Amino acid sequence: MTGLTLYGVANGLIQYLLTHLYGVLPHPYFAFLVNGAVVTGLSVLVFAAILLGASMINTIMLIWFERKLLGRFMDRRGAMHVGYAGLLQNFADGLKLFRKHTYKPHDADALGFYVAPTAYLVSSLLIFAILPASTGWGAGALPLSLLLALVVFSFAPLFIFLSAWSQANKYSLIGGMRSAAQMIAYEVPILLAVVAVVIVSGSFDLTTIVTMQQNYWYWIPLLLALVVFVTGMLAEMERIPFDLPEAEAELVEGWNTEYGGMLFAFFMLSDYLRALIGSFLVVLLFFGGWTMPGWVPGPLTSFPLEGLFWFLVKTYAVFGVFVWIRASLPRVRTDQLLRIGWMRMVPLALLSIVLAVGLVLIRCLPLLGCLPSLGG
């Protein structure tokens, strides 16, 4: 823990700049430059900009990571020509989409058609302000940050259905309905699985939850909740095997059939943002966030920004598992998906809550700390 916080960096930067600016222009008119409120406001803006940039770059890197990893699963290479090993391929793709003409189908509803992708993207980005990527690398210690993140996360079906309906396309409508049904169905097991974590940790604050995992990571006692959470996240992220809202075999592109250019890029980006958020949440809730087990050699855990580093490593590893699942499983059908959701996942989640309550009641959790090879 270096004590370096993102807000601290932003604040320091702004203070340094403004003080020097004031030093160059030492006139009382410019005294507002060193006003505390102005400094704070600008710092928040810079903080937000850094966060936005970091999350965007991370998302694009995530797409690259998926493409390369999926390539290896499929005995091919993935992107490899733009930049080293294709690192810049997605930037090139984004540029291409940005340059493309955005068009609207004649019958489509303009308001919904244009607002939905933007709102979807914004609602996904909002969560990044809440999630702590390391100590001090988030919007600070909100007492209910976990709950807030999940609430914002569950805005998505609304926007998806809005866009699906406004496109005036039969495939989009079917895709939108599937998507709404699926996301709402899987909210329930996700929340229940999170409740298990909350019971064990006793807090809704993500930072506290991570800190509680110093001794042992929560996937050890809460394996069942982890399975439920990951399955639910797969459905929420609309990834294979649960990607049937955009099942390209029957629904062309599902609820974003009619989108092209930048609006499509918004959807694409939001999907991967949500994938990144999902991986973040899995790491935060079950794999100890930015903490590392004690048996890891010291040099590996004591360098600047090591928390952030390990957090990202874990995130990408979790996402790699998602990619692995994508590479090896076919898609399920809507009715089967909902049946799995309501009739398998919800009971399992309830069971995991019972287990969590039991673990807390019999006070055997500290014993897990004695297993140094598994975590903590």
Added chain:
Amino acid sequence: MSPPETEAERSNSSVLWVAKPLATAARQFVKSLWRPSTIVYPFERLEDPKFRTEVRVAAGKPIGVGAVWDNYRGVHALNIDTCISCNLCAFSCPDLCIDMVTVPGGDPKHPKKCPQIDYGKCSYCGFCSDACPEGCLTMTTRYELSVTKRAEMVYAPERLHEVYKTKLPMSPIRVERPQNEDSILLDAPLCIGCNACARDCPTKCITMLDIPKPAAKPGEKIPKRIWKEPVVNDSDCVRCGTCISVCPKECLFWGTHR
């Protein structure tokens, strides 16, 4: 009709759920980690020597199927020097993409004609190179043809000759004369001995032989003609039919020697 709700459980794989496919994909991942089996096309090519012999990598290990290009039917190569302008390639083309065009050199009155191929139409069936009696039109392993203008798809004989000069691997050359085939026969009374067939014969297998001028009988007029008749050397004839088409009196035809 109602949807069938009962699903026949055909195997016991539900026990394993998804473990088997996950393991299979993981195995593939490990195998292709070092070297996936794709060939990085513009930089590596299937016709590279290393792929021609042994190493066709599939899933990280060579299994030894070299790509063989012996019979490959790509862009044609034309040896202008040996082309005899027999037209057989143009006749045999199902897509009518071969035109016989004049090439420099040769008799100015009867210029030499060689095939020009429109690759916009060509289907690479190889009938033309099969038909070529001299083995001068063959097919190479070249397969990249992208151009920006449609006119560039038309390969003039000189350009085909350039392909020939690149010495790409070519399909096996067969120089053969057809056997068991109809011959060129002469309807002698119609012939005027004009030498057109012998002049235009690509293989020069027609010779004009003198025939005796008949003695004039009383009351009969001797036709005015050159007293020569073409004789076809069947072992050299490629059966291209040029003589039939140039004959002004239509006195040559296909048939079998009795």
Added chain:
Amino acid sequence: MTGAASGVGPDRLLARFPQGILGIDPFPGTAGRLRFDPAIALELFREVRDTLGYTHLAMVAGIDWVQTREVLYAVWSDAGRRYLLLSAQLPADHPHIESATAVWPSANWHEREAWELVDISFDHHPDLRNLLLPTGYQFHPLLRSFKLHEPEELEVKVRDV
């Protein structure tokens, strides 16, 4: 090759249709080529399916012989493991024959195709409309009299959904 031993030879139908069957030609590789009068088509199909056991209709082909049109059925018997060809000559003006769909439902698309390409109409066909050609196409390409048309000459109706 007539396959009388296996019980699927077409000879036994001669007694049933003394007038209708015009002849049975040997055809290598099949049980024969049975020429019949189009008037008995449906009864013959029933007999061929039920008595001889040719349960599978494999092909319906129309051939334009300019003066006449030939319609050719290839049927397959699982028991006898052989094909039987049934052929009928139809007059060139208004060529029509009873549809085989009542006996072999698989004739459906075959007959639609023969109708639109060779202009043989099949009576009592459930759904005789264009299959490979656009709806409303007024020519029959596999007729010998078919001439290529410029695209603008064609009048193609737009299908209303």
Added chain:
Amino acid sequence: MWINMGPQHPMTHGLWNLRVRIDGELILDVDPEMGYLHRGIEKISEDRHYNEIITLMDRTCYVAGMAWETLFVLGAEQALHVTPPERAEWIRVLSEEIQRLGSHIMWYAAFVQDLGLMSPFLYGMRDRDLLLDLLQSYTGARMTYEYNRVGGVRNDLPSGFTDRARKVCDWLEDRFREYDALCLGSAIFHKRCDGLGVLKAADCVRLGVTGPMLRSAGVKRDLRKDRPYSAYDRVDFDVAVAEGGDVTGRYLVRMEEMRQSVRIVRQALDWLDRNPGPCLAENLPRWLGAPYAPVGREGYLLRRNYPKGLGFSAIEEPHGEALAYVVNEGVEHPYRVKLKSPIFVNLSAAKEYLVGYRVADIPPIMGSVDICVGEVDR
């Protein structure tokens, strides 16, 4: 609500239109519309030289060109009273089985892609590439082979071919296990495919459905066994049969057929190793063998008078029973060529195996039919 699945749709695998009437996710009615790829091959054949038609046959079905070549050539040989040498027949068996493997692997790749599983698609394409290498090494092309000739085949196998082919056989047998692990080993696959698109044996026979769809319903009909052509009466193999007539059954049948194909390929390779010989019939009229006589010259061709004849051939194509009827009127081009495609009939029964299932079931069901629109529309 009617929705048009096609002609530009990921499910169609070609150019055709499946009109579906749905209620929510339930399919109430379907109406396949064909003809988007109708090129008039039968019409073009009427004024093409017999060997030139072979170039059209390659394009009839773009995943099983060799099978269609063989089909037409068999019919033309009967019509023209030509007998190919025995080695050519064995090479045809070999090529057709390699083609069947290629077609089935292509089917596997596309079908699993329809289920949403992407990696087997690439595994399938990778393995099919080896088969294309084999075909290329003796036919000279990877897709449009133009290899069969009336009276034999164009050229003999190159040296070392049989060894390479045996290596590919070994490799493929390994891969089939991998394919099964990815599909049959997956609970989701069974959830998706068991009891889906059921067409019972009686319905199959009634509707004229052939090929793996028929055999998956338990009917043991395979023209290679029942009406052997080429050298199929001299090879030893089993007819793949499954029960149930559903999508899983079709998968099982095709997988087993691939294994049997490998078996046939091995036998053909052994025979070809032992028996060298000519592969094109002797004493062919010049206009049938390579090289070619001028076919374009008027007045020359029509003057000839060859014996007339009728040809009827039936082969077990990768997709089912394919027939050709060739009418030879004694000139260089056939009077009429009629081709019957198995998929044409399998598609006409679409209503029977689609109605009552859900929209999400359309891709796997239609995928299991293995559609190649080129041979439906011709």
